[in-house]
Amino acid sequence: MGRALDIREARRMTQRTRTIRNAAIVGVSTALLGITAPVTASATADAAEPFAWTACEGTGVDPRQQCATLQVPMDHADPDSPLIDIAVSRIPSENPDARRGALLLIAGGPGGSSLNDPSGKGQKLPQEVRDTHDLIGFAPRGLAPSTSVDCGLEHGDLATSKLRPWPAPDGSVDGNMDTARRMADACARNGGELIRHLSTANEARDIDRIRAALGERKISAWGVSYGTYVGAVYSQLFPHRTDRIVLDSVDNPDPARVSRAWLAGHEQGVEDTFPHFAAWASKPGNPDRVARRTSDVRPMFLRLAARLDREPIPWPGANPEELNGNVLRQAMLDGLYRPSRYPTLAKLILAARQGTVPPAPEAPPEAVLQNVAGVGAGTLCNDVAWPKSAAVYQKDVAESRAEYPLTAGMPRNAMLCAAWPYPPREAPVRITDRGPSNILLVQNERDVATPLGGALEMRKALGRRAVMVTVDSTGHDAYLANGNACGDRTVSRFLATGQRPASDTYCD
Structure with missing residues (x-):
C-alpha cells in the first residue's frame, strides 16, 4: 500500500464492500497524567464552517442519508498545520418538533468507520x-x-494471524520481532506524515470539530468497542461538550498500557467465552457438534491446534495458504466474537480433524485491508510507547502460555508497535471522574474482545460520572446486537430521555 487509497474510488465503494471493511476490523484490530485539548483546538473549533450537505455517493445507503466533508488540521497543536479531510454523514431527526440534538455513532477498531451507520x-x-x-x-x-x-x-x-502476533509453536517471539520490524519499516516508508498524527486524542479533537460544524453546543455519542475509548477520551478532553454518552463493550482505559491492555484482555476474554462455545458445540442434536461432552471440547481443541502446529493442512486461497495451529487459534478467537459465528468455527474444527479444510473465507479487497491496517497501526502505536526489548515479550508470553493455553501467549506478544520508529507525541489521556455525570456503560458478561474486567476498570476510572449496566449475555457489542432486552431497554431509555439507573445494574 505504498500509495494512498484513491478517495474517488473509495466514495464509489459499494455498501457490500463497506460491510466487508467493518468485518476486517477484527483482524487489525484491539504516561500517567491526563492532558487537555490544546488552546488552538478549543479556540477554533466553534468557528468551523457549517457542513454543506449533499447526496451520498454509492449504493446501499438510505436515501435520507446526507454526506459532507470537513477539513481539520493534521496537527491540532500547530495553527499552520496542513488540512486533512474527514468524511461525515447524517440522517436528520425524523421528528423535527421533538429534536434534541445530534447522536454521533463511533465505530470500533481502530480502523472502523461509522460513515454508513446512520443507514445501518x-x-x-x-x-x-x-x-x-x-x-x-x-x-x-x-x-x-x-x-x-x-x-x-x-x-x-x-x-489476521500476523496482525495479531501469535508466537511460534515453541513460544519463541523472535519471528514476531522480525515481523514487527518489517511492518513498522513499511509504515515509516509509506505512511507519510499523516500516520504520525493518528491517535485517539486527535480523533477526539476531530469529533469536536464535527460537533462545531453541526452547530451543536453539545453532542451525544454511542461508541462501541474501541469507540468506547474514543468516547471516554472525548468526554475527558471536552466534558462541557457532552450530552448523553453510551459506551458499549468497553475498553480498559489503563493509561500506562492503553492498547497493550486491550490486546492482553483477549486471554481472559477467551476464558470467559469459550465455555459458552463448548456447551453449544457439545449439545445433542447440534449438526456441528464437535464433542459429546462440554468438558471434552477444550482438550480436543488444544490437541488439534498442537497437531496443526506440527502438520499444517494446505488451504488454497487463504492467507496464509495453510491451516496451522495459530490460524486455528485465530479462527477460534474470531469465532467467539458472537454466537452466530459458532457454526463456522465448529465446521473448521470438524474439517481439520479429518485433515481437510472448508473453502477459504472471502477476503476484503486488499486496498481496504491495507487502509484499515495502516489506521490501526498508527493509532495503536502512537497512543502509547511499547517496549522495544524482545526479552520483555518473551517473559510475558511464557507466563501467558502457562496460564492461558487457549491463546498461546498472543495477547502479551509484540505487535508491530514493538518496532514503531516514532515516540508518542503526547501522553495518553487519563480517564477520570472529573466532568458531568452523563455516561452509561453497557457490557456483556462474556465478551472475548472487551472482557468484563476491562469494563470494570473504565467504570472505576469514571467514578461518579458513570453508571454501568452488566448484561448476562455472550458476544462482542451489547446494545441492539448481542445483549438482551433488559440492557437494550435501559440504553434506549437513556438516549431518548436522559434517564439512567440510579446505580449500577445487572440485566439477566
Whole structure:
C-alpha cells in the first residue's frame, strides 16, 4: 500500500464492500497524567464552517442519508498545520418538533468507520431516539474516504494471524520481532506524515470539530468497542461538550498500557467465552457438534491446534495458504466474537480433524485491508510507547502460555508497535471522574474482545460520572446486537430521555 487509497474510488465503494471493511476490523484490530485539548483546538473549533450537505455517493445507503466533508488540521497543536479531510454523514431527526440534538455513532477498531451507520445500525435505534436525534457517522482520520493512509504491507503480513502476533509453536517471539520490524519499516516508508498524527486524542479533537460544524453546543455519542475509548477520551478532553454518552463493550482505559491492555484482555476474554462455545458445540442434536461432552471440547481443541502446529493442512486461497495451529487459534478467537459465528468455527474444527479444510473465507479487497491496517497501526502505536526489548515479550508470553493455553501467549506478544520508529507525541489521556455525570456503560458478561474486567476498570476510572449496566449475555457489542432486552431497554431509555439507573445494574 505504498500509495494512498484513491478517495474517488473509495466514495464509489459499494455498501457490500463497506460491510466487508467493518468485518476486517477484527483482524487489525484491539504516561500517567491526563492532558487537555490544546488552546488552538478549543479556540477554533466553534468557528468551523457549517457542513454543506449533499447526496451520498454509492449504493446501499438510505436515501435520507446526507454526506459532507470537513477539513481539520493534521496537527491540532500547530495553527499552520496542513488540512486533512474527514468524511461525515447524517440522517436528520425524523421528528423535527421533538429534536434534541445530534447522536454521533463511533465505530470500533481502530480502523472502523461509522460513515454508513446512520443507514445501518442507526436504523435499529427505537423511534423515539431517531426522533430526538440526528444520526451522525464519520470516517476517522486516515480512513478512506477521509484523507487516507496505508503502509504498503506485504500481502502475507495482512493475515489476521500476523496482525495479531501469535508466537511460534515453541513460544519463541523472535519471528514476531522480525515481523514487527518489517511492518513498522513499511509504515515509516509509506505512511507519510499523516500516520504520525493518528491517535485517539486527535480523533477526539476531530469529533469536536464535527460537533462545531453541526452547530451543536453539545453532542451525544454511542461508541462501541474501541469507540468506547474514543468516547471516554472525548468526554475527558471536552466534558462541557457532552450530552448523553453510551459506551458499549468497553475498553480498559489503563493509561500506562492503553492498547497493550486491550490486546492482553483477549486471554481472559477467551476464558470467559469459550465455555459458552463448548456447551453449544457439545449439545445433542447440534449438526456441528464437535464433542459429546462440554468438558471434552477444550482438550480436543488444544490437541488439534498442537497437531496443526506440527502438520499444517494446505488451504488454497487463504492467507496464509495453510491451516496451522495459530490460524486455528485465530479462527477460534474470531469465532467467539458472537454466537452466530459458532457454526463456522465448529465446521473448521470438524474439517481439520479429518485433515481437510472448508473453502477459504472471502477476503476484503486488499486496498481496504491495507487502509484499515495502516489506521490501526498508527493509532495503536502512537497512543502509547511499547517496549522495544524482545526479552520483555518473551517473559510475558511464557507466563501467558502457562496460564492461558487457549491463546498461546498472543495477547502479551509484540505487535508491530514493538518496532514503531516514532515516540508518542503526547501522553495518553487519563480517564477520570472529573466532568458531568452523563455516561452509561453497557457490557456483556462474556465478551472475548472487551472482557468484563476491562469494563470494570473504565467504570472505576469514571467514578461518579458513570453508571454501568452488566448484561448476562455472550458476544462482542451489547446494545441492539448481542445483549438482551433488559440492557437494550435501559440504553434506549437513556438516549431518548436522559434517564439512567440510579446505580449500577445487572440485566439477566
